[in-house]
Amino acid sequence: MESTRRDFCRVFGLGLASAMVGIPDTAYASSLESKIESCLSEKIDGGKLTRHETIAFLVHDYVAGKTIVSRNAHVPMQTASMVKPFVALAYFHGVRNGLYRYTAVNMKRLMWMLRDSCNHSTNLIMRSLGGPDEVHHLLIDNYPHIFKQMSIVEYIPKGGKTYKNMASADDYNRFLQELWAQRLPYSDKILRYMHLPNNDRIYKRVKSIPKETLVYDKSGTTGMLCGNMGLLSAKGKDGKRYPYNIIGIIQRDRRADGVCWQYSRGWIIRELSGIVYEHMKKKYGLI
Numbered sequence: 001m002e003s004t005r006r007d008f009c010r011v012f013g014l015g016l017a018s019a020m021v022g023i024p025d026t027a028y029a030s031s032l033e034s035k036i037e038s039c040l041s042e043k044i045d046g047g048k049l050t051r052h053e054t055i056a057f058l059v060h061d062y063v064a065g066k067t068i069v070s071r072n073a074h075v076p077m078q079t080a081s082m083v084k085p086f087v088a089l090a091y092f093h094g095v096r097n098g099l100y101r102y103t104a105v106n107m108k109r110l111m112w113m114l115r116d117s118c119n120h121s122t123n124l125i126m127r128s129l130g131g132p133d134e135v136h137h138l139l140i141d142n143y144p145h146i147f148k149q150m151s152i153v154e155y156i157p158k159g160g161k162t163y164k165n166m167a168s169a170d171d172y173n174r175f176l177q178e179l180w181a182q183r184l185p186y187s188d189k190i191l192r193y194m195h196l197p198n199n200d201r202i203y204k205r206v207k208s209i210p211k212e213t214l215v216y217d218k219s220g221t222t223g224m225l226c227g228n229m230g231l232l233s234a235k236g237k238d239g240k241r242y243p244y245n246i247i248g249i250i251q252r253d254r255r256a257d258g259v260c261w262q263y264s265r266g267w268i269i270r271e272l273s274g275i276v277y278e279h280m281k282k283k284y285g286l287i
Helices: 002-019 027-045 082-095 104-115 119-128 134-142 168-181 188-193 260-284
Strands: 054-061 065-071 214-220 225-235 242-252
Touching: 002 054, 027 065, 027 188, 027 214, 027 242, 027 260, 054 168, 054 260, 065 119, 065 168, 082 119, 082 134, 082 188, 082 214, 082 225, 104 119, 168 188, 168 225, 168 242, 188 214, 242 260
Parallel strands: none
Antiparallel strands: 054 065, 054 242, 214 225, 225 242
């Protein structure tokens, strides 16, 4: 995870000078928000989104040191599998405090949980921590500055059809910021697991994002939700790294039939991610 630490140091070594590159920050943020809202309006008008779906979208720019897009970011929504990095944090909190051992078996369970989104592995880890209620209170009690709208109340049911665990885009954003700053227990290990190749919706198959971009993420899907939370560390033409968080969540009020809804909403999140990258590219001179 040495590359992660180097990325972090490079970003915060850039200082205010880098944040001032290009158009002013206020115009820069409002311009991106306008592009996102315009895209969503087009999807609604074209029948690819409905007005009954709740859409949360957030972008946090580490170089500027601010959140530049925030749409329904404070609204608690289903976590689906996006709860899994939180479970990893609860586990590593226990390891740091000598309550659990970081064993080879648990290494595999964490990998299966975060790379493969294995619900069985997630439930085994949650059970070893005392269950959903214990995980919830451990996180709320020890990291109240991160988890303000989060609620973990159940194991992940068979088939992954979980609807009761909740968190907001703001929760994911605060978690990712603390993780990237190495302020959480075993941050480097959690980032390493989140960096393993997976079927994400913010980088993979987004044509405008080059392969040199580093991705740390977790997606989530239920019959009522399609989402992805993650951090993209983009590469500039100057060789430096320009990281940003992106959280996209689309939730409907009733369960969809089949996978077509999930598939189509996944592509909408990819399109929004592409818009964000193009905007950051213009701002910071990305490759």
